[in-house]
Amino acid sequence: MGNSFAFPAFRTFEIAEALYVVNQLLELAKPSEVEVDFDIRVTSADTLDRLTAMLPQADWWADRPDQDPSAPVPSSEKGDDPYASLPIHLQHWCLEPESVEAVLEAAGGEMVAARWDFNSWPPIPELRLGHTCRCAFITVSFNARSIYPDVPSSDHTLYIHAEQFHPERATWLASQVGLKILGEPQMSAL
Known part of the structure; x- marks a missing residue:
């Protein structure tokens, strides 16, 4: 397991605008396969x-940042009741890209991280960067x-993900769709 660096490249109040930029980046990458992973913070029973x-096989665990770290954390793995454990993080992997809007609608105004995972970013000859299968993500x-x-x-x-030692890839990718990097990257576990 490794890490990627996620560079913030676009901020909007409109979901449709964010999804449009995702599609622009995917057109640039020309992936043969794309799947979407979700991490959703759920705070209400509804x-x-x-x-x-919608996601009956999703994993979850209780979100209790102030809890004693040695205390057991309720989770789907332990067979606990998610309703009794709210707020929780709900995760589901490997969904079709077409599912994003429906998941967002079901999540309402909850915080949702959606990560598009695909086979590679394109080569960038002028930067002497070849295809990379590692860190080919958009969150x-x-x-x-x-x-x-x-x-x-x-x-x-x-966020545009790039390898730790090639942050210029994220800058180049952003520029190809009319964006620029907005700040420092965040480390993301792969």
């Missing part, structure tokens, strides 16, 4: 009802200001 109906944090759904925000941030 939202949990909608999401579990959009909806209603959150971090690549993880843990810092609330009223807007949505798109």
Whole structure:
């Protein structure tokens, strides 16, 4: 397991705008396969009802940042009740890109990190960078200001992932769709 660096490259209040930029970047990458992974912070029973109906195989764990770290954390792995454990993080992997809008609708205004995972970024000959299969991701944090759904925000941030030693890839990719890097990268576990 390694890490990628997620560079913030676009911020908007409009979900449709964020998804449009994702599609522009995917057109640039020309992937043969794309899947989307979700991490959703769920705070209400109504939202949990909608999401579990849509994602019945999702994993979850309790989100209790102030809890004693040695205390057991309720989770799907342990067979605990998610309703009794709210707020929780709900995760589901390997969904079709077409599922994004439906998942966002079911999540309502909750914080959602959606990560598009695909086979490679294109080569950049002028930077002497070849294809890379590693770190070929785009994350959009909806209603959150971090690549993880843990810092609330009223807007949505798109992140372009790149390898630790090639941050220029993210800058180049952003420039190809009319964007620029907005700040420091965040480390993301792969």
